[in-house]
Amino acid sequence: xxxxxxxxxxxxxxxxxxxxxxxxxxxxxxxxxxxxxxxxxxxxxxxxxxxxxxxxxxxxxxxxxxxxxxxxxxxxxxxxxxxxxxxxxxxxxxxxxxxxxxxxxxxxxxxxxxxxxxxxxxxxxxxxxxxxxxxxxxxxxxxxxxxxxxxxxxxxxxxxxxxxxxxxxxxxxxxxxxxxxxxxxxxxxxxxxxxxxxxxxxxxxxxxxxxxxxxxxxxxxxxxxxxxxxxxxxxxxxxxxxxxxxxxxxxxxxxxxxxxxxxxxxxxxxxxxxxxxxxxxxxxxxxxxxxxxxxxxxxxxxxxxxxxxxxxxxxxxxxxxxxxxxxxxxxxxx
Amino acid sequence: xxxxxxxxxxxxxxxxxxxxxxxxxxxxxxxxxxxxxxxxxxxxxxxxxxxxxxxxxxxxxxxxxxxxxxxxxxxxxxxxxxxxxxxxxxxxxxxxxxxxxxxxxxxxxxxxxxxxxxxxxxxxxxxxxxxxxxxxxxxxxxxxxxxxxxxxxxxxxxxxxxxxxxxxxxxxxxxxxxxxxxxxxxxxxxxxxxxxxxxxxxxxxxxxxxxxxxxxxxxxxxxxxxxxxxxxxxxxxxxxxxxxxxxxxxxxxxxxxxxxxxxxxxxxxxxxxxxxxxxxxxxxxxxxxxxxxxxxxxxxxxxxxxxxxxxxxxxxxxxxxxxxxxxxxxxxxx
Numbered sequence: 001x002x003x004x005x006x007x008x009x010x011x012x013x014x015x016x017x018x019x020x021x022x023x024x025x026x027x028x029x030x031x032x033x034x035x036x037x038x039x040x041x042x043x044x045x046x047x048x049x050x051x052x053x054x055x056x057x058x059x060x061x062x063x064x065x066x067x068x069x070x071x072x073x074x075x076x077x078x079x080x081x082x083x084x085x086x087x088x089x090x091x092x093x094x095x096x097x098x099x100x101x102x103x104x105x106x107x108x109x110x111x112x113x114x115x116x117x118x119x120x121x122x123x124x125x126x127x128x129x130x131x132x133x134x135x136x137x138x139x140x141x142x143x144x145x146x147x148x149x150x151x152x153x154x155x156x157x158x159x160x161x162x163x164x165x166x167x168x169x170x171x172x173x174x175x176x177x178x179x180x181x182x183x184x185x186x187x188x189x190x191x192x193x194x195x196x197x198x199x200x201x202x203x204x205x206x207x208x209x210x211x212x213x214x215x216x217x218x219x220x221x222x223x224x225x226x227x228x229x230x231x232x233x234x235x236x237x238x239x240x241x242x243x244x245x246x247x248x249x250x251x252x253x254x255x256x257x258x259x260x261x262x263x264x265x266x267x268x269x270x271x272x273x274x275x276x277x278x279x280x281x282x283x284x285x286x287x288x289x290x291x292x293x294x295x296x297x298x299x300x301x302x303x304x305x306x307x308x309x310x311x312x313x314x315x316x317x318x319x320x321x322x323x324x325x326x327x328x329x330x331x332x333x334x
Numbered sequence: 335x336x337x338x339x340x341x342x343x344x345x346x347x348x349x350x351x352x353x354x355x356x357x358x359x360x361x362x363x364x365x366x367x368x369x370x371x372x373x374x375x376x377x378x379x380x381x382x383x384x385x386x387x388x389x390x391x392x393x394x395x396x397x398x399x400x401x402x403x404x405x406x407x408x409x410x411x412x413x414x415x416x417x418x419x420x421x422x423x424x425x426x427x428x429x430x431x432x433x434x435x436x437x438x439x440x441x442x443x444x445x446x447x448x449x450x451x452x453x454x455x456x457x458x459x460x461x462x463x464x465x466x467x468x469x470x471x472x473x474x475x476x477x478x479x480x481x482x483x484x485x486x487x488x489x490x491x492x493x494x495x496x497x498x499x500x501x502x503x504x505x506x507x508x509x510x511x512x513x514x515x516x517x518x519x520x521x522x523x524x525x526x527x528x529x530x531x532x533x534x535x536x537x538x539x540x541x542x543x544x545x546x547x548x549x550x551x552x553x554x555x556x557x558x559x560x561x562x563x564x565x566x567x568x569x570x571x572x573x574x575x576x577x578x579x580x581x582x583x584x585x586x587x588x589x590x591x592x593x594x595x596x597x598x599x600x601x602x603x604x605x606x607x608x609x610x611x612x613x614x615x616x617x618x619x620x621x622x623x624x625x626x627x628x629x630x631x632x633x634x635x636x637x638x639x640x641x642x643x644x645x646x647x648x649x650x651x652x653x654x655x656x657x658x659x660x661x662x663x664x665x666x667x668x
């Protein structure tokens with residue numbers, strides 16, 4: 001079907017849609033038949049976690065990934081940082097009439113590969129087609145269900161004064177990679193998105209036995225926004241040291257050039273964690289010995305002050321307050 | 335905030351998005367805080383069911399409903415007809431820059447009301463904003479998780495020769511209501527969408543003790559397409575009698591006028607069921623005594639032939655084969 005394009009009829013519920021599902025979707029996913037819901041077996045003991053995320057990244061292909069990989073990894077990560085083991089994903093596509101079927105195949109193939117790599121099946125899906133000009137090629141909304149094993153009880157309320165703050169890798173890479181692609185900029189060495197599933201890393205972190213208080217994956221709004229959420233939700237001050245926050249030299253250079261602050265640029269394969277100070281060394285070692293945490297770093301601590309502020313100790317030995325950005329630094333990076 | 339509109343910054347992850355969630359989304363839904371996933375308690379015995387559906391209906395407001403009600407009821411119904419008791423829903427919004435905030439409030443309010451009426455909580459959400467012209471006002475993708483109690487084992491493979499085919503109400507109403515609104519047509523009496531949650535009806539059907547083989551809610555592609563899916567998936571012939579299929583007189587008239595076949599027009603508050611012939615009377619009585627099944631009817635039976643065809647016995651005493659539509663009769667009705 002090379003050269004073919006998506007037509008309105010592919011969203012009809014009729015024969016064209018059934019063929020699209022049979023030929024393009026079903027071979028890549030674990031979707032069987034046209035029933036209204038997928039049955040995924042008993043849940044086992046523990047609490048269920050559910051999450052959803054829409055992906056509207058422009059362009060849909062960028063260095064290091066596709067909108068489809070982002071959609072799978074992002075939802076796996078939302079479950080993982082909640083302490084849940086992902087059980088199953090669903091994918092809802094909104095396609096623009098005229099989208100090249102080969103582009104859809106590439107997206108769907110990259111989703112199947114990402115799902116396989118994270119060990120989580122995509123069990124249900126939906127496809128809608130809207131007329132030319134009514135959406136930008138392809139939007140994907142993924143949802144996920146996971147199971148939080150008994151004994152895992154994460155949340156910002158568990159944060160205590162003295163706790164350590166860790167990050168699993170370099171920050172700001174994904175947003176800069178997408179923005180560079182969108183604006184036709186190229187860097188040497190090239191900057192590729194960090195999109196990756198973190199559920200394996202999270203299991204390794206729990207296996208270390210560290211008392212993890214809370215985790216989050218700092219996507220939109222970047223590291224600074226997630227830290228500010230922790231501060232607001234716990235009511236405590238969080239202190240981070242700029243010199244200890246890992247940023248790739250190329251990303252730092254691109255941000256300087258473009259007037260962006262890497263602390264506010266989105267990540268798609270990085271998590272931050274707050275853990276008991278006495279466990280920080282063990283936890284950092286566990287993270288660094290996992291492929292997705294090789295560049296993990298201890299970047300700060302929770303203060304005794306109850307002012308819900310995030311303070312950045314700058315490399316110039318001064319300090320500044322990190323607040324949320326009022327609006328948008330960089331639209332449609334995920 | 336009357337007169338305000340959605341801006342790109344509302345999708346940023348920054349302060350504007352946090353305020354939108356706090357002021358518009360959170361009061362309507364059961365979403366607490368900005369964590370990455372919602373925890374919804376232990377699942378209990380049985381199998382989990384998951385489903386997802388995207389809603390791109392144009393216009394977003396139509397007689398009898400909104401895109402938001404459709405999104406909630408549609409996902410509740412996908413779970414219910416799978417035999418699952420809905421546990422929780424998620425909602426992913428893709429909003430166009432410039433959408434009136436009051437329109438978003440109306441949509442979100444109608445979702446909260448629909449969720450309340452069906453007794454299912456919306457526990458997680460996501461909001462993305464795309465630039466003007468990049469989507470049509472508002473797309474919503476809802477996903478749902480449910481629990482199939484032990485002993486419920488539905489599926490087209492359970493269909494046997496002689497089984498009865500039932501429908502819970504009038505067919506074709508939703509699609510005609512949306513199309514009339516889109517084209518500025520008005521009918522007397524007015525035709526309103528049938529959007530409604532069917533989980534209560536489904537529980538009443540199971541409580542009757544009838545041996546239900548399979549259910550489906552015939553949305554896109556209408557009644558004929560769902561019947562053809564049953565025929566294909568079971569390998570059996572299905573016979574339905576045109577005279578017994580309930581269609582509102584106004585819907586029939588509008589379809590005649592517009593050259594549409596009501597059997598292929600979408601429903602949003604109707605289900606079809608195949609059940610053991612000896613239970614058909616009991617099941618029909620149980621359906622009719624529920625407010626959502628008042629107009630239920632016995633419309634046909636499963637034949638002994640294994641040719642996967644759907645035969646419509648027409649009012650003129652002839653018969654014709656109902657196949658899937660090749661493409662689209664009526665785009666963007668859900």
